[in-house]
Amino acid sequence: MAVLEARKQVAPSPTKTRVKTGVRRWLPTAADLFVLPYTLFLLAFGILPGVFALILSFANFSNGTPQYFAAGLQNYITTFHDFRFASAFANMFQFLLISVPFGVIGVTGIALLLHMRTGWFASAMRTIYFLPGAVAGPTSVLIFLFMLDPQVSPFRGLLTAMHMDQTIIVIQPSHLPLLFTLLGFFVGAGGWIVIFYGGLKGISTDVLEAAAIDGANAWQTALYIKLPMIRRYVIYLAILTFAGNIQIFTEPQLIGASFAYSGIGTISPTWSPNELGYYFAFNDGNFGAAAAISLLMVAIGLIGALAIIRATGFFRTDAAV
Amino acid sequence: MTSTTTPAPTPLAAKTPWLTRLRRSRGAPALTGMGPITTLIRAALLLLLGIFFGLPLLWLLLAPTKTDVQLTQDFPLSIGSWAKIGSDWQNLLTFDDGVIIQWYVNSILYALATLVLALAVSLPAGYALATMKPKGRGLLLSLTLVAMLLPISALVLPLFLEINLVHLVNTPWSVILPTAFFPFGVFLAFIYYAVSLPKDLLAAGRIDGASEWQLFWHVGIPLARPLLGLLIFLNFTATWNNYFLPFVMLQDPSVYNLPVGLQALISGTPALHPALVGDVPIHRAELALAGVIIVLPVALVFLFSQRFVTSGALTGSFKE
Numbered sequence: 212m213a214v215l216e217a218r219k220q221v222a223p224s225p226t227k228t229r230v231k232t233g234v235r236r237w238l239p240t241a242a243d244l245f246v247l248p249y250t251l252f253l254l255a256f257g258i259l260p261g262v263f264a265l266i267l268s269f270a271n272f273s274n275g276t277p278q279y280f281a282a283g284l285q286n287y288i289t290t291f292h293d294f295r296f297a298s299a300f301a302n303m304f305q306f307l308l309i310s311v312p313f314g315v316i317g318v319t320g321i322a323l324l325l326h327m328r329t330g331w332f333a334s335a336m337r338t339i340y341f342l343p344g345a346v347a348g349p350t351s352v353l354i355f356l357f358m359l360d361p362q363v364s365p366f367r368g369l370l371t372a373m374h375m376d377q378t379i380i381v382i383q384p385s386h387l388p389l390l391f392t393l394l395g396f397f398v399g400a401g402g403w404i405v406i407f408y409g410g411l412k413g414i415s416t417d418v419l420e421a422a423a424i425d426g427a428n429a430w431q432t433a434l435y436i437k438l439p440m441i442r443r444y445v446i447y448l449a450i451l452t453f454a455g456n457i458q459i460f461t462e463p464q465l466i467g468a469s470f471a472y473s474g475i476g477t478i479s480p481t482w483s484p485n486e487l488g489y490y491f492a493f494n495d496g497n498f499g500a501a502a503a504i505s506l507l508m509v510a511i512g513l514i515g516a517l518a519i520i521r522a523t524g525f526f527r528t529d530a531a532v
Numbered sequence: 533m534t535s536t537t538t539p540a541p542t543p544l545a546a547k548t549p550w551l552t553r554l555r556r557s558r559g560a561p562a563l564t565g566m567g568p569i570t571t572l573i574r575a576a577l578l579l580l581l582g583i584f585f586g587l588p589l590l591w592l593l594l595a596p597t598k599t600d601v602q603l604t605q606d607f608p609l610s611i612g613s614w615a616k617i618g619s620d621w622q623n624l625l626t627f628d629d630g631v632i633i634q635w636y637v638n639s640i641l642y643a644l645a646t647l648v649l650a651l652a653v654s655l656p657a658g659y660a661l662a663t664m665k666p667k668g669r670g671l672l673l674s675l676t677l678v679a680m681l682l683p684i685s686a687l688v689l690p691l692f693l694e695i696n697l698v699h700l701v702n703t704p705w706s707v708i709l710p711t712a713f714f715p716f717g718v719f720l721a722f723i724y725y726a727v728s729l730p731k732d733l734l735a736a737g738r739i740d741g742a743s744e745w746q747l748f749w750h751v752g753i754p755l756a757r758p759l760l761g762l763l764i765f766l767n768f769t770a771t772w773n774n775y776f777l778p779f780v781m782l783q784d785p786s787v788y789n790l791p792v793g794l795q796a797l798i799s800g801t802p803a804l805h806p807a808l809v810g811d812v813p814i815h816r817a818e819l820a821l822a823g824v825i826i827v828l829p830v831a832l833v834f835l836f837s838q839r840f841v842t843s844g845a846l847t848g849s850f851k852e
Contacts, residue, residue, distance in 0.1 A: 250657075250672065252709075252712065325578065337838075341838055346830075397588070513681070
């Protein structure tokens, strides 16, 4: 508004023609002002950290203060050759391999199952699935530590039946990818189920009734009619699960920390790449190597997301709105 | 079902005839194509899942009422004594002179400040991207999509160094400012306005001499109520539960938020690892109470905002 008024005042000035073209080109319009704060935030907290990471990854931190561009590719070489690097990425990929299909199939399946018959039962169950979304980060880890402790867990019968009568046996390294998957599913599935359910409600009842009249049973309707119609949701879920799960940090870090004192040390403090980055930065003081890991994570996230977007044509219509 | 029973005077709902059709057809039994066996399998599966999702929360809620002995020996869903909660709380207060109250205040302040800032920044941006032609619109949209797909945690370490350069590490701003960057909110606002705000309405307003700012304030904001609910819900829960960023940024226990504080409780007390010898009276029940305290506000928000998540505000972003 202020800009519009300013322009009106500028217009009748003696240097009318010159100013006018100059103003058109350089003065921001109202639209520009609307997006300006966001643009600044995007620059400061989206782009700048990325650029900063790039610069740091070529800096040398060996004597405490950064010497920019002094390291060349040394940070990358250090990182790739570090003995913890391979295992951290192996852990992460193993976790992805289990958690992404589990999450996508689980959420889609539950939403379809719920939607077979709408009513109080489906609503009540959906709310129960949704509530753990309120729990995240350390609280979810805390709950999970209780659930996995055969001494106190309400699932203790199940745990004992599987011959796991001690927490150390439950939380052993080979179980971690599956356990983190279950934890992530416990916390995150409900929100997605509700979103999927909202999408399923958008399907015209005419279509569903036509299918039922044609003799399709509930499973067939779910698989061949409903599923294709919420395809976009499934893709979006897959992208976000992938992008979120490569960042795994809280779960291994907290579970590791809570066992550190008992001297068991089941979980390495560098279990995941993000933990390794944290370790490089705050335990070794090597911010260059930490930045190299950050960039690698960004790259993997981007490549994965872009690959899915390209392969599926997702966002093509959205971006053109 | 909440969203179908509440009257939805939004233009989006008005645009979607399925909603009205669904309402009209509610009286008649729908054809589900489910036989008795399917009905049974479905009910059994859904109930099992209900146990998976519901039991841990119920257990957590009851745990503070019980002593350590009761926790290990009684039936997992037994109720101890409600008075036990009071003594648990007293015990929690012994940790670092009751610093948990400070954490609570911090969490509320950080969440509110982030929310206000995030909305003030995201809403106008999404509105302008959808209804006007700001410079660099295509680039902004693309970068927003990329930023949405990359969780902020990917950049936590460089963010730390950046914030360190401007000497804001260990202050509330180190957490508030980066989390107020809310690309998902911009994207949702963009889609919402693009789909549900009639362009003619704005054009008519402009002819009547309204400034862009007035249009946004008098048309854009009032029409965005379902969107606002969803954005508030998403932003508040994300900030309240934020861990990695505050864990890295905040070093002094007096500026911790609740999740970082809980981490300090978990790793600094003998509750979960009896091998750690200490005289802090914090055991499983106390930790569980700390967990309940953190979860409760968000759980309440969740109970009341399920309809925002199912509402058209979000589904609009997935329209084929």
